[in-house]
Amino acid sequence: MAGKVTVNGTGANLASVVALAADGTAVGGMTLPDGTYRIDGLAPGDYLIYAHPLPPAQQGEANPAGIVPPQDLAHQPFLAVAGFETRFYPGTTDWTQATKVKVLAGRTTTGVAFSLQPNDSTGISNLRMFA
Numbered sequence: 495m496a497g498k499v500t501v502n503g504t505g506a507n508l509a510s511v512v513a514l515a516a517d518g519t520a521v522g523g524m525t526l527p528d529g530t531y532r533i534d535g536l537a538p539g540d541y542l543i544y545a546h547p548l549p550p551a552q553q554g555e556a557n558p559a560g561i562v563p564p565q566d567l568a569h570q571p572f573l574a575v576a577g578f579e580t581r582f583y584p585g586t587t588d589w590t591q592a593t594k595v596k597v598l599a600g601r602t603t604t605g606v607a608f609s610l611q612p613n614d615s616t617g618i619s620n621l622r623m624f625a
Contacts, residue, residue, distance in 0.1 A: 495603045497604065504529070505526075506545075507528075507529065507574055509608075511533065511545045512546075513541040521533055542595075545580070546579075547574070550576065577613055584608070585608060
């Protein structure tokens, strides 16, 4: 499976894209600096696909999720794009409204693209509760 994640028309670097099978198996990958991604090795079947940003860097982390971003030839990092909500393909927050994507044996399903809008709320990415 292959496609692209854009936020406000620009490729989203280090967005996580996950293929979720009917049995609950999840296989994912990360986008490249131009927003493209590829997930290989999926068993044939129907999948729900969703894209989500990395959580913000936590205390003691230099980068979100401890992932070191890729660098260009001048050693400048391609930072992770955040600031968008998790969306199921083709762009809904409701998984029951998502379009299932069919994967066939020996073929790459292409064009699974997300065109997302920025979101200025940070949400909750790490929560501890004590009782």
